[in-house]
Amino acid sequence: MHELLAAVMDLGRDLELPQVLRSIVEEAVSLTDAEYGALGVIGHGDLGDRLSSFLPVGLADDLVARIGPAPCGHGILGELISNPAPLRLDDLSRHPSSFGFPEHHPPMRTFLGAPIRVRGEVFGNIYLTEKRGGGSFDADDEAVLTALAMAAGIAIDNARLYHDSQRREHRLEALGEITRALLAGTGADDVLRLIARRAMEVADADQAAVLLPTGTDGDLAVRVAHGDRARAVLGAVLPAAGSLSGLAAHARRPAVTTDVRTDPRALPLGDDQGEHGPVVAVPLPVDATVCGALRLSRRAGRPGFDGDETRLINDFADQAAIALELAHRRAESEELAVLHDRDRIARDLHDVAIQRLFATGMTLQGATRKIADEQAAERVGRAVDDLDATIQIIRSTILQLRTADDDRRGPALRRRLAETVQLAGQHLGFRPSLRISGPVDSTVSPPLAEHVLAVTAEALSNVARHARATRADVELAVPDTADRLVLTVTDDGRGLGPARPTGGLLNMGSRAEQCRGALTLDAPSTHGTRIVWSVPLVVADDTV
DSSP states (O other): OHHHHHHHHHHTTOOSHHHHHHHHHHHHHHHHTEEEEEEEEEOOGGGTTSEEEEEEESSOHHHHHHHOSOOOSOHHHHHHHHSOSOEEESOGGGSTTOOOOOTTOOOOOOEEEEEEEETTEEEEEEEEEEEGGGOOOOHHHHHHHHHHHHHHHHHHHHHHHHHHHHHHHHHHHHHHHHHHHHHTTOOHHHHHHHHHHHHHHHTTOSEEEEEEEOSTTOOEEEEEEEETTHHHHTTOEEOSSSSHHHHHHHHTSOEEESOTTTOTTOOOSTTOOSOEEEEEEEEEESSSSOEEEEEEEEETTSOOOOHHHHHHHHHHHHHHHHHHHHHHHHHHHHHHHHHHHHHHHHHHIIIIIIHHHHHHHHHHHHHHTTOOOHHHHHHHHHHHHHHHHHHHHHHHHHHHHHTGGGGGGSOOHHHHHHHHHHHHHHHHSSOOEEEEESOHHHHSOHHHHHHHHHHHHHHHHHIIIIIOOSOEEEEEEOOTTOSEEEEEEEEOSSOOTTOOOOTHHHHHHHHHHHTTOEEEEEOSSSSOEEEEEEEESOOOGGGO
């Protein structure tokens, strides 16, 4: 009795739960003179009939490694889970629930077990085997173990309360740090890295990763990672189906496993070679329709994530969602500021630069009639033409500035046409010139834009294959009336000759007919070819 009281007093001194659990088993082994002891913690939720962790005492570490995975709660161990009451056996092999031991396991005959209750609920069980001296456990041993289990329940409850208070304090500190980072305008990736680090620390995990959708298929890629093998898993992709992260993102609820290596719903992250076991993934909403995941894991053999820890990780996922939303809104605000600035520049160019150039051109044109020298008059006329060309270039720039926001719905036609011409230059051996005039981005529909790009690529491909040209010019124009689109491709090659149009030219003509337009071919001078593709601006969606 004196030793039991001393053991109870010793249990009350520790506040760290792992140390409390080990002390319980060690005291039970000492008080009952058992050779081996263990404490099994019963899981919650999906693991309600299994052991979530198992702490053995009396077995050497190398022997534990040879025995293999810890027991899950079958056989005699499961008997106490199903019937939480003290169990004493002289020969455990004769019990109906017994089915033997794994390879390398030491022989065990006598058995004594008792449940540990915390606030009326069974927390776990104490298991003792092999009474020293060859005897059996008696009623006194059972009474001592039962009393110790009661004291253990109080010690565990105190340790859990202490742990919860510490975790709550750390959680508040972490959320405060994250909030300050959000208010300070820290970049999204930096905030996500902070969230992953703090979630890992507060939840006592070994690895944390933020996974975001990669496309329409729902696969998730690691955006940031912290902890074990963080650099190795960065950028790793988990499928939408067949992974806990994909399940959490799709169902928008947490997904938990005690061992990712054996759970059919789960996949390891990156090239993890069985280093991690317990995993929890919680949803991370990106917007109303798209969802990512915050994934935390622990090394194999450690306890799984309980309900409190899962709810805690959910809080960090909510913070990550806020960070993404703020980053998105901040980007939209910056883009709006850029658009306003572009509109101001375009207005200044139109109201000031073009008007001054136009006035200068009119002045020079009026003065030309008074110049007696023909050469001087001709030079002034060329200057007026250059001013007109400059005005057209500025107008095109203004239109490009005012339609740059179209890129938010996909690359604008101006950019795509420039990319098409640049790509064709790789086959031509020289870069064709490109001139775009008129509001092409705001007036050309997506179906018609696809036709324009295809005709341009086909025309330049013909130049590369047949023309032997050294120069090619592409001009796309939408007149001020904005009722037609005219695409002109000119080269200085050997011309069409008497041959009838075939292949690419027929394709371009067919596209013109689909769009209710026309294709014309002529020679701009003594040699070369000019292709003019002219169609109305309104094109049905089914013409592509």
